Amino acid sequence: MSKIISDEHDVHAATAPYQADFPYERDEEAQVTRREFCNFLGLTSAALFVGTGGFAAKAALDARTTESFSAAHVAGAETLAPNSALNFNYPAANDSAILIRTADGAYHAYGQKCTHLSCPVYYSPDHQRLECPCHEGAFDASTGAVLYGPPPRPLDVIEVETREGQVWAVSRKPAAEENGS
């Protein structure tokens, strides 16, 4: 019956025959000096600083480049009943979006990812607002602004136009940018 290595004494006993070939002591390997710990924290601090700078640099770079969008027809929008919504993708096939036709007949479209943790938002006809089921956040159906809950910023706004009776998505931009904040 094989012996189960259960405590430090047994580990030492089990590894003793191999100490000549692998002269490593567990106690010494596990020992971390105060100076080593401080150096580790210093490296962590450097990594966090580099990460912060990198994120800021990338954001500043992205701000200088203007993204161009091509218009896309939103299929099925013409037959959408007031106070209802449909899903579509814009600008890319994997960018989910939601088109809302409010009770007054106006069209509004938003990126479907909640700005909290990217859960898909859905339109609630009863409350006439966009709701996130994950953490109970809600957005205004007409502006995309946060009504309540944990989302920190409004939904991305997709501009829509009606051309010859058809609804077209023409651009997508963050609501914060649109509001000038």
Added chain:
Amino acid sequence: MLVMINIAQLWILAATVEAALARRYSVLLPLVISSAVCFAITLSIIKWWRPASRRKTSSGYVRDNSE
């Protein structure tokens, strides 16, 4: 102290990510400067801090009771 500074830098990084996603570019530079200050303080502590029980000699820091 170093751990507390690390935690503060973690907060600053989180705020930077959130500001970048929200396109609030005006706060990015202050956040980066704050993180840089934290890093400078960390480096200063690591370089100059020594336990009170040590004293400096020509060959480095030694314990007071070692001689």
